[in-house]
Amino acid sequence: MVISASLGLLLVLIVNLGGCLFVSFRETSPAFPHLFDQRYLALMAWGFLVPFVWGFSARWMTVFLGLKPLRPKWLLAAVVVNLVGLGLTLGGAVSIGSWLFVVGAGIAVAALRMFEPSEKKAKIRGVHSTFPFFVRMAYAWLLVAAIVGIAATRWDTSGGIWGASRHALTVGFISVMILSVGQRILPAFAGMRMLWSTKLMFAGLALVTLGCTLRVSCEIIAYQGYAAWAWSVLPISALCELAGLTIYAINILGTFVLEPSHAQKQPLVVGLPVKIS
Secondary structure (H helix, E strand, O other): OHHHHHHHHHHHHHHHHHHHHHHHHHOOOOOOOHHHHHHHHHHHHHHHHHHHHHHHHHHHHHHHOOOOOOOHHHHHHHHHHHHHHHHHHHOOOHHHHHHHHHHHHHHHHHHHOOOOOOOOOOOOOOOOOOHHHHHHHHHHHHHHHHHHHHHHHHHOOOOHHHHHHHHHHHHHHHHHHHHHHHHHHHHHHOOOOOOOOHHHHHHHHHHHHHHHHHHHHHHHHHHOOOOOOHHHHHHHHHHHHHHHHHHHHHHHHHHHHHOOOHHHHOOOOOOOOOOOO
């Protein structure tokens, strides 16, 4: 799964290079054409980011959340369905591809047993007790992103529904997963440190989730012209997300700078003098 995501990243870079060369020689604007840009973003999201997160979720989430054993064949099926949906989307069958993204995401969630009752206690030592909740919330955002994508193929008239779908995916799914898992594993990788503040962890995740909720809902309302008041909420959502990401960065920095590593915690052992005959 991680290999497929890495190949997706390689393809993203190749397509990006080709698109840049095309607009450099053939277009009057440095911006990608709209149709190309839509398919390029789908490739980046569903060809690289989504399967990459599924990959490390398969490796870590069963242990971190105490879930029941993974269903490997189901997860491979989710990857296949997702790739078929991506291929159809890139080929122009966006409506069918969007439905397959929903099916693939649903199979992946079932394969990971993300919303099933945990078999063991979640490993929350050193992190906030809401860690399992926010990980599951991230996968809920994945499903929201895929479903809103279907709505975009039917009713989007101004880019707002498409934008809401991508925001639910990149912030709700990807960013919340990074903020949750990052504060769980980075302190351990950096010399077995403890997270500086579990309260800051909760605050950052709560603000990002709140900001994403406001953005996804109000972007549809504002861009589709359903209500003018929604435009005033969009800057607030951006500030919430920025504050949450800033808190995350401060917490990680405080962990690296202020928290001692495992080696620093070890007591100093003074050797006894040895008589040499």
